[in-house]
Amino acid sequence: MRKFGLIQIGALIGVLALVLAFLYAKTRSYDAAAYFENEALLRQLRQVDAQWELDGLRSKMGVNTHYDPLTDPLLTLERLQREFDEKGAEAGAGTDGGASKARDALHQTIAQKTDLVEQFKSHNSILRNSLAFISIAADDVQRRVSDALASRHGDSAALATVALETNRVLLDLLKYNLSSADDRAAAIRADLERIDERGRGLPREVAASVEIFLAHAHTILREHKTVGDLLSAISAVPAGARIDDLSDRLNKWQQEATAQAQEYRSYLLGFSAVLIVLIVYFAYRLIGSYAEIARVNDELKQTNEGLEEKVTARTAELSKALDDLKESEAQLIQNEKMSSLGQMVAGVAHEINTPLGYVKGNLEIVDSRMEQIEQVEGLCSDVAHMLSTEGAKAADFRERIQTVFDAANAIRKLGLAKELKDLVKDGVYGLGQIDDIVANLRSFSRLDRAANSKFDLHEGINSTLMIAHNLLKNKGEVRREFGDIPRVLCSPSQINQVILNLVTNAAQALDERGVITITTARHDEERVRIEVADTGHGIPADVLPKIFDPFFTTKDVGKGTGLGLAIVRKIIDQHGGTIDVRSEVGKGTHFTIVLPIGRAAVESREDVEFLEQQLQAA
């Protein structure tokens, strides 16, 4: 599986979710219910509007006796419009400017219509009242005229004319009211003028009634036109058209929205299908990887168990290896000790064998020479015997003594006595040598004393030099410059080992005859100083820092283990001392050891550990 980071997966899921949400939102954005609601609203509007107009006509006709039917729709229209606006905005039909313009247009037309209707109401009621009254007013005129005629008030002819004309105008008015031809109105107005004129000269009551009649007649003319115009205007108001317009828009929008919704629905379906496929795919992979995980888990468990066994085994191996290593290290040290010891022993063996050789040889010579002396002794006793026995002939006697003399002479000539004395003396001396060497060996190894003791360093140095005598003789001079130093608490055998090592190295460094100087001195209150210097070939500067490193040696392969100075350093460290070296190629080398007087060497299991460390570091 390609590796998806957590962030990437999250992002992918986010994107998919967004797309899904988007598509869904798009399908939902078209709210069919809203459409139907809006459509219903518009239908209602249309209805109310139509009814309204109808009611207007009815009111004109007098079918509606009050104006509540013309007034109530106002609230409804207002409410419907408001609802439509709200719903329209919700449903998104108002997203384009055209739709809002259409709505505004609708508002406008309805407002316009409302205004016209208000005016109509006002004017219509006036008209109707006047219409209702005009006959009565005309009647009233007639009555007044007849009353006047009866009581002979005023000009009867004029009275009669007025009455006649009033009636005629009345008829005209009524006719006019039914037809509303404008030319008629003008004619009636002319008539009214005439009546007005005539009325002036008439008795007061008649004139008053005529005045009233005229007022209403004019009102009718005026209001009739106004009402007619208003009604035309009202019907001309294209509220219906606006509503239809809106309806069309709504329909169109609805169709578009439906189509779009369908589209998005199909997208959604497609997308969902894709998602399902993806989910199935991933589920499949998941199951697969789960199975794999389970399998791997099992394997792991098994491996784990196996591993533990292996670990245990390995640990055991390693433990053993470590032990072996420690053994080898111990062995190495031992070997070093042995090899240096071996060198020493070889030397010592030679040192002992040589005197041993001549002591033995001398004694054997003495032994062999004894014969001659025994012979003389024998001859002497013969002579003595002869002397003691009777009948010894002088000639025999002389002969005998002569032989004694001869024998003695022979011995004397040989220088036997001296020789033998010399040989014996040498022999004794040789034995002394051997004695010394053995004593030195003992002194060197210090097996007869405790590990840590107050040790006379000079004694140690001397015995060490004796041991190394063979190496040193004829290599050069050994100078001792011993200072006044107290006994030092230390491990004598170890210190001797150190001295031997340094002295051996010094001797080996001397190519021709040179000088090895051993100096001791009181370093300070608590310490003493031992210096071993040689005039040998020196150590080069690049080699000097390494000489104390274990296994570092400048000797050829097989000669020297390289551990000598390392062990020297270790011993000095354990004693709490320090060892330094100065060297100059061609001039010589100078080792300085400083040892504390009071401190004993540390129990040295650490030899091995020290070397372990070194081995690890190597």
Added chain:
Amino acid sequence: MRPSLLRGLLLCAAFVIARAGVAGPLDEPIKPLQGTPKLDPARVEIGRKLFHDPRLSANGKLACAGCHDLAKGGVDGRFRSVGFDGQTVGINTPTVLNSGLNFKQFWNGRAESLEAQIEAVVANPVEMGSKWEDVVTWIAKDKDYKDAFGKAYKDGVTKRNIVDAIATFERSLVTPSRFDRYLLGDQLAISGEEKAGYAKFKQYGCIACHQGQNIGGNMFQTFGVMGNYFQARGNPTDADLGRFGVTKRDGDKHVFKVPSLRNIALTAPYFHDGSAATLEDAVEVMFRYQLGRTAPAEDKELIVKFLKTLTGEKGAW
């Protein structure tokens, strides 16, 4: 044909046409009130309290009920009401009773609804002189109101809800009268004279404008159709311009909302200028300037009698 007969026929036709659709007892141009409308009692109660709460005014001295005293027929009976700080208003106070049935509020119809009227009055510098933010604040602080609003309205104390509460209360102030009972079929609800008065009312054409459920209140009309009232009265004021103040059209000068005649017996003085002290005076003015007719005194008396039947029966509000 004889002219008189023709005239008579035409008259009849005209009459018939004019009076087409003559309603029986139940189908008059005046529509009866059908009991109280369905309103949320909690909101009505809040509205009632607010209506009577002088703290709606800036100085806490004047409540709605101060000018629209329910005990006095929804008016204060004054020629001109006095605002919160003693200023007199410019026009006679119309009644609050049945005001929910008016198609618009104020004499010049400048408020489209009760709510608009309430909003305008509270903020009017002469009448209540308040700021709505302050009103909302103190109402919200009042624990009782807060609780009540919280219970009655989803969003608690808001300007809209305050206005709605008062309007709801006002809508509850419908006053069915004896005449309504008569319209609903109770022939004994009004006397014969009162019936005659109603007939006259119709005959003379008062019904042309004072019609519908609220006996008016559903149309505008020029004050002085048949005669120049203002010229006769003199001292024109801005209030006299009526609807012109709203539409700025010449044709709307002196055009006013036709007031409701319900409880008319209680709401003297009459007309927008409070110029008519009695019903008789008002009827007189109407005859002369609106109807342009004369009528015998008995007819006018009968009409007045009829008008008195339009008072809401006790206990209605």
Added chain:
Amino acid sequence: MTATSPEAETKPRVLFLDDEERILKTMSALFRSKYDVLTATEGAAALEHLQRAHVHAVVSDQRMPGMTGVDFLRKARQLSPGTVRMLLTGYSDLQAIVGSINDGEIFRYISKPWQNDQLQATVAEAVAIGVKLANVKVAASGPLRLNQRIDQALLVLSSQKELVDQVTALADGTCEVQRARTLREAVVILQIKDVGVIVAEANAESEDVALFLKLLKQKYPETVTLLVTPTADAEGAIELINQAQLFRFLAPPVTPTMLKESLDAAISHALALRATPVLLERHTVQAVSKEREAQAGSWLLDGLRTLRSRLGLSAS
């Protein structure tokens, strides 16, 4: 240095070299009656003796300051190849022993302390040989002259092919190279061929190559033997000197140069031995102890015994 007595002219000269004077005193005491005893405490002085007059035998210590015994013996060999050389030393450093074989070509190796009579016998033997050789022109063995060829075969006794290849390459036509993987094979070849040089490779699990060499040298001193051995011990090496007169002791690493030098020396020595049979005296060996001899298989003993007659050589 001891002054020579009048009788010294007729007595054989024996030179003793040791840095310990007392040893020299002992030696003179022991040998002055029979021989003209010359002594020196340092190699240079000893070499001077050798130059001055013919010395029949020389006995040297190993551990001396300045020139070691082996050094001296090498020089002595070159200076006076007819002088029989012996090493008498209290210190058995293997390196010295090997050196004494390879460089010193010594006759005997004697340890300190010694038995006087044994020492006297050995010296007597050496002197006798030295007297015989005194009149013979002995060339020190050295590098092969060009195109020198020996008729005798060169036997390589080795279980590994490497040595054979090396030797074959180095022998390069100077002689025939035979290969034996086992001792038995070697014995067989010996009976067929006249072998001049044997290069034997000792290996741990084997066959007692040392014993074979010792016994062989007893019967067949003409053979010059070289031993290639991974392990070495001082005792064994000393025995190989005294009982086998091993010509060269090659401890690894055996460089081609080393091998070549050794082979050259061996071949020329073999030639010399064949040319001058008296030289064979020089390689007289001490007898192997009975017990040791018993360890040899009968086939070996028989095979070796009949060797000379088979090859038509004179009885040794």
